[in-house]
Amino acid sequence: MKTVFINCSPKERFCASAYFLSLQRIFVSGKKxxxxxxxxxxxxxxxxELADAQSVVFCLPLYVDGIPSHVLRFMEKMEAxxxxxxxxxxxxxxxxxxxxEGKQNEPLMQSFEHFCNRAGLTWGGGVGIGGGxxxxxxxxxxxxxIALLLLNTVLSIINTGSLFPKSAWISFGENAVLLLYFNLGVLFYLARMGSFIRKRAHAGKKYTRILIPSFVFILFADVFFIVISLFEGGLFRGWLAEKELKEE
Ligand SMILES: Cc1cc2nc3c(=O)[nH]c(=O)nc-3n(C[C@H](O)[C@H](O)[C@H](O)COP(=O)(O)O)c2cc1C
Incomplete structure (x- = not known):
């Protein structure tokens, strides 16, 4: 069985879609x-690639509560x-x-379901992920x-000759467990959908999110976007700056 995974993020590097897609691939067998x-x-x-595929997995970001326009253009061609x-x-x-909230992806999920009905494809369902x-x-x-653990190991070998700096391993283990916990919902639902993809069965629509309380998310998101804005050309990406009117 052949499965085609389509990474639909327009970003060249470090997109969330690539991350979720690589996780989903782990849980699917056959030609990928x-x-x-x-x-x-x-x-x-x-x-x-689609010509001899039994299943296709679209992995994409939500744009303005819907499907990004460059994906829509492709879907038109795919239907034909x-x-x-x-x-x-x-x-x-x-x-x-x-x-x-992962549930915000529901309208997009419905659009894909309608697309399948219209194009004569079999709608298999999906996973909506909040906090991507x-x-x-x-x-x-x-x-x-991992890089810090390696650095600490090298320093430990140089300073004490020990290959296993205990405190560095404990701190690495603690961080790894915490990061794994944040991802548990995603891992569970992608593993579940993988089992349905393998059988070409209907998985239904499932929604999950990063496993942290919303008030913590808002705090971190605010700090994150202020820092990103500063790197990308000033606070709020120059929204507050005086604009020059362009002559058409
Ligand atoms: C033009 C645009 C529109 C977006 N619209 C929404 C939205 O309606 N709701 C939302 O929660 N996130 C929205 N986002 C955020 C993206 O869904 C989010 O950054 C996603 O993780 C990007 O995935 P990617 O890294 O795979 O491209 C939007 C981002 C962009 C650039």
Whole structure:
């Protein structure tokens, strides 16, 4: 069985969709092909992969409570392609959003369900994930933790000759458990959907989020976006700056 995973984030690097997609791949067996959908140039290669696929998994961000426009353009082409070639793959969807509630992805999920009905595809269901940006940061933090552990090990070998600096391992273990806990909902529902993809069965729609209380999320999100804004050209990305009117 062949499954095509489509990463629909328009970002070139560090997108949350790539993270969730790599997790979903772990739970799916058979032939797996991952493709990126960013520009119209990606359409043809993806359609070629779809020609002999039994399942397709769209992994995308929520944009203004809906499907990003570059994905809509592709779906139009995919509908025509599937009709022309009498293709009826099962379609699954992993959608993540910036705000904390995964349930906000429900309208997008409904759009995919209608798309399947219209294009003659089999709607397999999906997982909606809240706090996608923050969950994506957890994998970066995990990489930083590993780097720190390696650094501490090297320092420990130089200073004491010991290969296992105890305090560094304890701190690494504590951080790893915490980061794993934040991701538990995502891991559970992606593992669950993986079992349905393997059987080409209907998984239904499930919603989850980063496992932290909302008030903690808001606090961290505020600090995160202020810092990002500063890096991206001033507080609130220059929203408060005086604008120059452009002559058309
Ligand atoms: C143009 C745009 C619109 C967005 N609209 C929403 C939205 O309606 N609700 C929401 O929770 N997040 C929204 N977001 C945040 C993204 O869904 C979020 O950053 C997501 O994690 C990006 O996934 P990616 O890294 O895979 O591209 C929006 C982001 C952009 C750039």
């Amino acid at each position: 092909v991952t493709v990126k959908l960013r520009t119209p140039a990606d359409h043809e290669p993806i359609l070629t 392609f599937c009709r022309e070639n009498s293709l009826h793959p099962s379609l699954y969807c992993i959608v993540n959003n910036g705000f904390i 940006v923050m969950l994506n940061v957890t994998r970066i933090l995990f990489a930083v933790d």
